[in-house]
Amino acid sequence: MKPLISPLLGLSILIASSLTTAASTEIEFDISGRIGAELQLFNQNGRYEGQNYKANVSMFVEPTFTWQWNNGYDAAVITPFFRVDQQDSKRSHVDLREGYWLHVADTWELKLGVAQVFWGVTEFQHLSDVINQTDFVEDIDGEDKLGQPLLKLSLVRDMGIFDVYILPGFREQTSAGSHGRFRLPIVIDNDDATYESSQKDKHVDVVLRWSHSTGPFDLGAYVFKGTNREAVLNSQLEGSELKLVPYYTQMTQVGGDLQYTSGNWLWKAEGIWRNTKEHTLRATQTGFEYTFYGIANSAIDMGMLAEYSWDSDREKSSRLFQNDLSIGVRFGMNDVQSTEVLMGLTYDLDYHSTSFGLEASRRLGNSWKLSLDARIFNANDKEDPLYTIDDDNYIRLTLERYF
Secondary structure, X not given: OOOOHHHHHHHHHHHHHHHHHXXXXXXXXXXXXXXXXXXXXXXXXXXXXXXXXXXXXXXXXXXXXXXXXXXXXXXXXXXXXXXXXXXXXXXXXXXXXXXXXEEEOOOEEEEEEEEOOOOOOOOXXXXXXXXXXXXXXXXXXXXXXXXXXXXXXXXXXXXXXXXXXXXXXXXXXXXXXXXXXXXXXXXXXXXXXXXXXXXXXXXXXXXXXXXXXXXXXXXXXXXEEEEOOOOEEEEEEEOOEEEEEEEEOEEEEEEEEEEEEEOOEEXXXXXXXXXXXXXXXXXXXXXXXEEEOOHHHOOOEEEEEEEEEEEOOHHHXXXXXXXXXXXXXXXXXXXXXXXXXXXXXXXXXXXXXXXXXXXXXXXXXXXXXXXXXXXXXXXXXXXXXXXHHOOOOEEEEEEEEEO
């Protein structure tokens, strides 16, 4: 018997019971979401063939359809995402970010479908975030995620919340095409991805997580067993063309996150231990944030951030954060337009490269939002993973309408 058959039979009974109840009660329906346009401006042409442009335009829409019934104890949510990109055909894509049924009880919660799950407390890197696959064609900061098929059971107890995840199916990383920016010198061929598991992308992953808030502490810990979200890239010659083919290993990963609040201070830490058949990885992200409230007798808050990233592979790592120091400043204007600004600089202590980022946003009226993002890279060592995107400095303007 397949691992999911028995749970799905029970869930089918629960869903049928909920829909029967919904048929005899009032169903509340709501549509919300956002639609927008994005302009990317690069300071120079790209380093690789196909990147001979300095501007790129794209448009996107992300609606959310919500149904609630049974006095709010049951809900269904569907959030598709669509983007059309001028230059990169791989960035023109469609994804189901979320599409799930949720049932909430007094001491437990059940979710079935496609969903997004976020874990982590640090600012510059989220080591703990392991459920969803990264959507790298959206942005290189790792914040955008693909929807993940899952079955989640949450149990609320005095000593914390216990979550059990069953993940029936794997999503491969997205990556830029030959005309896209922020890519490696050789294009990644996701269509021919290979797997350690004989079940390939049908492997069923399992995650157990505990989280708890007590006094000034917010704690989380988990064990993940399944397909590694990060691919090993193997070069392969097809005719006269060289391409990179992703290989996804099986892994066991133990991770945790901690946040301690003391007055104006936030102390943060994330760490993972990952074991595969051929490799063991340890990585940490630690730091703090100190906030000055109402600076100069104004409504403006200013937060100072500092974090350190460490990876046991160091120079052998393909990860951007392997021995890096990051500092930043965050401004919250606390005005009616919800103006926010975040700036950060990361310095690689091994390769002596730097990466500067700026994120700013402001509401325009009740329904519009204007965002400005900028990235400046400076890498001279060809062994540095950042070197591959050293020519991709950019400014991005995004205008969104919320409905």
